[in-house]
Amino acid sequence: xAGIDHAPPPFFKRGPAPLALLTFYVAxxxxxFVVDLxxxxxDLFRQTLSLFVDPVQRVAQxxxxxxDYAAAYLRGLQxxxxxxxxxxxxxxxxxxNLQRLEHLESxxxxxxxxxxxxxRQKAKGQVAQIxxxxxxxFVRRIVIDKGQQAGIIAGQxxxxxxxxxxxxxxxxPFSAEITLITDKDQSVPVQLVRSGQRSVVFGLGNGQLELxxxxxxxxxxxxxxxxxxxxxxxxxxxxxxxxxxxxERENSxxxxxxxxxxxxxxxxxxxxxxxxPRAEQLPRPPESDGRRSNTGAPSREAAK
Amino acid sequence: MQPTFSxxxxxxxxxxxxxxxxxxxxxxxxxLPTSHWPGIPDWAALVLCFxxxxxxxxxxxxxxxxxxxxxxxxxxxxxxxxxxxxxxLAYAAAAQSRRxxxxxxxxxxxxxxxxxxxxxxxxxxxxxxTGADFPGWGFLIGPFIAAFLxxxxxxxxxxxxxxxxxxxxxxxx
Numbered sequence: 001x002a003g004i005d006h007a008p009p010p011f012f013k014r015g016p017a018p019l020a021l022l023t024f025y026v027a028x029x030x031x032x033f034v035v036d037l038x039x040x041x042x043d044l045f046r047q048t049l050s051l052f053v054d055p056v057q058r059v060a061q062x063x064x065x066x067x068d069y070a071a072a073y074l075r076g077l078q079x080x081x082x083x084x085x086x087x088x089x090x091x092x093x094x095x096x097n098l099q100r101l102e103h104l105e106s107x108x109x110x111x112x113x114x115x116x117x118x119x120r121q122k123a124k125g126q127v128a129q130i131x132x133x134x135x136x137x138f139v140r141r142i143v144i145d146k147g148q149q150a151g152i153i154a155g156q157x158x159x160x161x162x163x164x165x166x167x168x169x170x171x172x173p174f175s176a177e178i179t180l181i182t183d184k185d186q187s188v189p190v191q192l193v194r195s196g197q198r199s200v201v202f203g204l205g206n207g208q209l210e211l212x213x214x215x216x217x218x219x220x221x222x223x224x225x226x227x228x229x230x231x232x233x234x235x236x237x238x239x240x241x242x243x244x245x246x247x248e249r250e251n252s253x254x255x256x257x258x259x260x261x262x263x264x265x266x267x268x269x270x271x272x273x274x275x276x277p278r279a280e281q282l283p284r285p286p287e288s289d290g291r292r293s294n295t296g297a298p299s300r301e302a303a304k
Numbered sequence: 305m306q307p308t309f310s311x312x313x314x315x316x317x318x319x320x321x322x323x324x325x326x327x328x329x330x331x332x333x334x335x336l337p338t339s340h341w342p343g344i345p346d347w348a349a350l351v352l353c354f355x356x357x358x359x360x361x362x363x364x365x366x367x368x369x370x371x372x373x374x375x376x377x378x379x380x381x382x383x384x385x386x387x388x389x390x391x392x393l394a395y396a397a398a399a400q401s402r403r404x405x406x407x408x409x410x411x412x413x414x415x416x417x418x419x420x421x422x423x424x425x426x427x428x429x430x431x432x433x434t435g436a437d438f439p440g441w442g443f444l445i446g447p448f449i450a451a452f453l454x455x456x457x458x459x460x461x462x463x464x465x466x467x468x469x470x471x472x473x474x475x476x477x
Binding site for chain 1: 331332333334335336337339340364365366368369372373374377378379380381382383384385387388391392395398399430431434436437439440443
């Protein structure tokens with residue numbers, strides 16, 4: 001039967017069979033899913049795609065921000081004046097502390113030099129505007145309007161006027177994604193201000209945090225303030241993180257169940273400050289294999 | 305093509321640019337800040353489902369893949385999550401298209417509902433299997449509202465294809 005063409009005429013051509021196409025696309029998307037989740041090696045791919053998607057997203061955000069702008073404009077002079085006086089008063093109440101802070105910092109620096117200790121790193125950073133919360137309902141993240149262009153890198157902590165908000169987890173050319181401390185996968189090494197006890201605080205995914213690995217008989221009270229301990233090498237020490245709101249001690253567990261509320265307005269919109277990454281730390285002591293598998297604190301890579 | 309196969313009304317052929325425009329607008333609507341409200345449907349899935357049923361030769365799994373990638377990047381979700389769900393949605397919709405178009409439009413909406421719910425459930429399963437938190441039942445309200453919106457969506461998306469109903473001896477239909 002050579003010489004007879006069995007191919008259908010061109011107007012019947014329909015491309016590959018649907019099932020073949022389905023297999024092809026499903027294989028690609030599942031491969032993407034696994035690679036992105038397991039190896040996190042698709043960031044460059046994601047950044048490239050975001051170059052096309054980002055402008056569309058910004059356009060979609062415009063009506064909302066226009067409404068916000070109009071609302072702020074119409075809110076009127078009186079409210080603004082009230083705001084202004086309130087802020088002035090707030091500034092006045094904090095002024096004595098602030099004025100002495102500079103003096104104290106220089107004194108601290110001098111004393112540290114006398115004692116031959118390393119200098120404390122000063123907090124520097126850049127202010128970024130929160131554009132929107134990421135749509136993904138499974139995580140708690142926000143997107144800010146500064147990215148690679150402004151020199152943001154993954155791992156930088158973000159604070160607001162209250163305390164720690166979260167950590168930069170993904171950087172795009174013109175925006176960056178901050179994972180909030182209330183996210184389920186986020187953890188912050190903290191220290192209790194009153195007792196000096198160190199621990200790690202974990203997000204619960206519902207706007208609250210949980211202080212884990214604290215023995216049931218430990219000295220923790222409701223209202224205790226948690227600040228960053230700085231042991232992770234990412235957060236500078238001393239930033240407020242959360243306040244203890246409830247403690248459940250049960251005899252059947254060796255650890256207490258301690259719930260905390262974040263101090264920063266973590267879930268609200270506004271502006272955040274992205275702190276500069278910390279200067280190089282002293283090298284860590286080598287870890288033994290047995291410890292590495294089950295330490296409470298996240299490794300530097302895990303925190304990113 | 306007719307609005308439904310049982311209708312005697314003949315539609316104009318679809319314009320390819322209108323398909324692309326509608327998919328783009330759906331994507332834009334997905335990016336709106338309103339998408340955080342509970343029960344806001346996944347517009348891209350709805351429009352994709354619509355075109356997969358009506359024009360399964362023009363819009364299929366390729367478009368589903370592209371839309372899915374765009375959604376994944378915009379959401380900050382795991383890459384491939386929307387892709388996978390949209391591809392299966394497009395395939396299922398195309399496979400059912402010959403059957404669904406025989407139904408009157410209200411019953412079409414009922415036929416669409418399981419497809420859209422499936423799309424959400426696939427995403428939910430993928431994320432829960434990989435250790436995410438359950439985001440609440442509000443996540444599954446969207447498809448029901450989207451199914452309701454099937455009726456206005458059909459009307460709107462077919463609008464450019466309707467032609468005047470005047471008949472004369474040259475145009476009996």
